[in-house]
Amino acid sequence: MNNNLLKKAGGYVDSKFGTLAMLPALIGLSFVLVYPVIVSVLWSFTNKSIMRRTTDIIFLENFIYLIRNRELWISMRNGLLYTTYTILLQILWGCSAALLLDRFLSNSVSKPLRLLFMIPWTFPVIVSVLVWGWLYNDSGLLSTILFNQGFIKEPMSFLASKHTALLAVVFVHAWSGAPLIMMSTLAGLQSIPQDQYDVALIEGANGRQTLRYVILPNIKRILQVIVVLRCVWIFNNFNMIFLLTGGGPGSVTQNLPIMAYKYAWNSMEMGKSSAVSVIMLVFLAFMFSIYQWVNSKVKGDNDAF
Amino acid sequence: MPSNQLTHPKTIIARSMQTIILTSVSVILLILAIFPLFWLISTSLRSGLDVYNPSLFPTKVSFESYEFVIYHSPFFTWFINSVVVSLSAMGVSVIVASLAAYSMSRFVTKWKKVLSKSILLAYMFPPILLVLPLFMLFVRIGLLDKRIGLIFAYSMSNLPFAMWLLAAYFETIPKEIDEAARIDGAGNNYIFWRMIIPMAAPGLATSAIFVFINAWNEFVLALTLINSDANKTLPIGLYAQMGGKAGELVLWNNRMATSALVILPMLLLFLTLNKYITKGLTAGALKG
Numbered sequence A: 001m002n003n004n005l006l007k008k009a010g011g012y013v014d015s016k017f018g019t020l021a022m023l024p025a026l027i028g029l030s031f032v033l034v035y036p037v038i039v040s041v042l043w044s045f046t047n048k049s050i051m052r053r054t055t056d057i058i059f060l061e062n063f064i065y066l067i068r069n070r071e072l073w074i075s076m077r078n079g080l081l082y083t084t085y086t087i088l089l090q091i092l093w094g095c096s097a098a099l100l101l102d103r104f105l106s107n108s109v110s111k112p113l114r115l116l117f118m119i120p121w122t123f124p125v126i127v128s129v130l131v132w133g134w135l136y137n138d139s140g141l142l143s144t145i146l147f148n149q150g151f152i153k154e155p156m157s158f159l160a161s162k163h164t165a166l167l168a169v170v171f172v173h174a175w176s177g178a179p180l181i182m183m184s185t186l187a188g189l190q191s192i193p194q195d196q197y198d199v200a201l202i203e204g205a206n207g208r209q210t211l212r213y214v215i216l217p218n219i220k221r222i223l224q225v226i227v228v229l230r231c232v233w234i235f236n237n238f239n240m241i242f243l244l245t246g247g248g249p250g251s252v253t254q255n256l257p258i259m260a261y262k263y264a265w266n267s268m269e270m271g272k273s274s275a276v277s278v279i280m281l282v283f284l285a286f287m288f289s290i291y292q293w294v295n296s297k298v299k300g301d302n303d304a305f
Numbered sequence B: 001m002p003s004n005q006l007t008h009p010k011t012i013i014a015r016s017m018q019t020i021i022l023t024s025v026s027v028i029l030l031i032l033a034i035f036p037l038f039w040l041i042s043t044s045l046r047s048g049l050d051v052y053n054p055s056l057f058p059t060k061v062s063f064e065s066y067e068f069v070i071y072h073s074p075f076f077t078w079f080i081n082s083v084v085v086s087l088s089a090m091g092v093s094v095i096v097a098s099l100a101a102y103s104m105s106r107f108v109t110k111w112k113k114v115l116s117k118s119i120l121l122a123y124m125f126p127p128i129l130l131v132l133p134l135f136m137l138f139v140r141i142g143l144l145d146k147r148i149g150l151i152f153a154y155s156m157s158n159l160p161f162a163m164w165l166l167a168a169y170f171e172t173i174p175k176e177i178d179e180a181a182r183i184d185g186a187g188n189n190y191i192f193w194r195m196i197i198p199m200a201a202p203g204l205a206t207s208a209i210f211v212f213i214n215a216w217n218e219f220v221l222a223l224t225l226i227n228s229d230a231n232k233t234l235p236i237g238l239y240a241q242m243g244g245k246a247g248e249l250v251l252w253n254n255r256m257a258t259s260a261l262v263i264l265p266m267l268l269l270f271l272t273l274n275k276y277i278t279k280g281l282t283a284g285a286l287k288g
Helices: A003-009 A016-044 A061-068 A070-104 A107-117 A125-136 A141-148 A165-190 A194-202 A207-235 A239-244 A256-265 A270-297 B002-007 B009-044 B048-052 B064-072 B075-106 B112-123 B128-141 B147-157 B159-171 B175-183 B188-199 B201-217 B220-225 B234-243 B252-282
Strands: none
Touching: A016 A270, A016 B075, A016 B112, A016 B128, A016 B147, A016 B159, A016 B188, A061 A070, A061 A270, A070 A107, A070 A165, A070 A207, A070 A256, A070 B009, A107 A165, A107 B009, A125 A141, A125 A165, A125 A239, A125 B009, A125 B234, A125 B252, A165 A207, A165 A239, A165 B009, A194 A207, A207 A270, A239 A256, A256 A270, A256 B128, A270 B112, A270 B128, B009 B252, B064 B075, B064 B252, B075 B112, B075 B147, B075 B159, B075 B188, B075 B201, B075 B234, B075 B252, B112 B159, B128 B147, B128 B220, B147 B159, B147 B201, B147 B220, B159 B201, B175 B188, B188 B201, B201 B252, B220 B234, B234 B252
């Protein structure tokens, strides 16, 4: 290692050891953060494709093509709908489970129940997809029961129907994500001092008032952070949708990541795919600034971030 | 009088209503949480037409599908690949991240905020954006369809999360400990490897578990970076089987048996390491 370089780094990092310790991570992060961003931005201005011999710079043509194409707006709308439904269901599901465990059940019941509630979290995406795909299948349990009870006229596949596909995927995503929200909310609930509840009891607060004035203010910060981070991850979700429906039927479950993937791997248009990626980066930047804003209001909660 | 209030008929009705509502919510949440696992196992133990029977339990328990998965599919090749890739990614990621996180909490003087913010940004980064650039890079440097390439991709893409967790953990270890050791003449290497690392063991365990789980579950990078059957990990192996051939009958009992075998290690891991996992979840590991 060049000693001069290390000394220069000394302005930012306190010692040679500190610099060397940081180095592998910086190299790694440049591969998984800096490099993909640079490549995506550069390619988004070209007509790069495996099908063409040469790559030309076409400036904003990809973006203009995408903006004029209905597909982008449909994917964006699907993504926003998908994110809204999923986050709402996840929060409702996770928070009610956490409240139940913390407030209403005795320790002997809530401890084993907490473990059981966590089970969906242990499912790898591919297994969630296989199980739910089987439950949703036209010869699967849900369809068979509904058919036998006479609720539907013929067996149906919930992932192949235009009307149910999006909600069916949302439900699986909420099911797999709710346990983590439950755990984080539970941590917040457990940190509420007992005397706050005692005061509420003495003041004669009913259940709703206790929720409004004792519980919510205490878990508000945790919920804000969860909601922002979750929204980003759900909006960026690829695996769950791709494996359950592949974006179909038609394009009712197609979001931006699926669109970017299809451009790159189905029609081999790397340039257009990168342009979709850049649009996703803009969304990320927007959400990141919201996160910073939320976090700046949360003083001293997590100082370094 | 409080006792009068408690025995008042209206209060009794309200209380029993509350009990009914709470019990039914608990039961619904419980069924939603465990039914898919139950149904997976139930289906995997069926054979023939019994698979399509909407009864809770198999009419006759059969291990036919497990025999098929174990003897007639590349399950164990994929299983071993998954173990090798996930364990290696876990090792590399935790070592690199702990070094960096320690350096961040002790040595970085300027730009500490920028650094921690870019880690968070990387944590929020859409994984699909890595796929195409990494694929093209791997084509160029010959890492395509190699497990070592996947290990590299997994250990690096898990760095932001591991650094995030560990940086917060190192902040909780008092800096006075380092300073006291330095006065006694200990070098940085000694302080880090012999003193800080043992003290940070619970944090390291948590981040190791999470990196392992992320790598075990990862799908889209494996899908694009690995082609040959011999190098596939479990998720993409299962995905390849999912495709099937047109008109071919889907054998759901075999699929469920494979799923049961994939999920078994996760359940065991969760039950034995539950304590660390809970700690990690509450420390901000919200990903999923």
